[in-house]
Amino acid sequence: MFQLAYALIHGLIQAIQFLTVPICFVSAWVLVLMLFWSMWAAVREGVANAKQMHQVPCANCRFFTGNYHLKCPVHPKKALSDAAIGCSDYEPASYWATNRE
Structure with a gap:
């Protein structure tokens, strides 16, 4: 029985050996x-994410505190996230430094 199985398997291997x-x-x-x-694909996705995160304006905003407890008093949940892109309350910090009333 085992000799028959061995002969069949050996014959099959010999038959397909040229394809291996x-x-x-x-x-x-x-x-x-x-x-x-x-x-x-990972590099492309990383570059796309980096480009999108560079559009977040929070670091240059007047209201950005730099404190990790409260990054933005106006929109604390949106600060430094994708939701902050196009923030309606964004005001450049340099504008207020040069144009104080």
């Missing part, structure tokens, strides 16, 4: 390409 090298070659290159593709 090309299959391994192609699968190795597919894995390498998938690795580079995922790294490229």
Whole structure:
């Protein structure tokens, strides 16, 4: 019984042995390409996130305190987040430093 199973498996391996090298070659290159593709996608996503976070105006705002307990007294939940982009209460700190009344 085991000799029959061994003979069948050995015959099957001998029949497909010429395909193993090309299959391994192609699968190795597919894995390498998938690795580079995922790294490229991660870099693109990181750059896109960095560009979006650089649009947050809080650090240059008059109301920004720099204190981690209360970053902004006007909008404390929005401060330094994506929600602060286009804030209606944004006033540049340099404007108030030069134009005091």
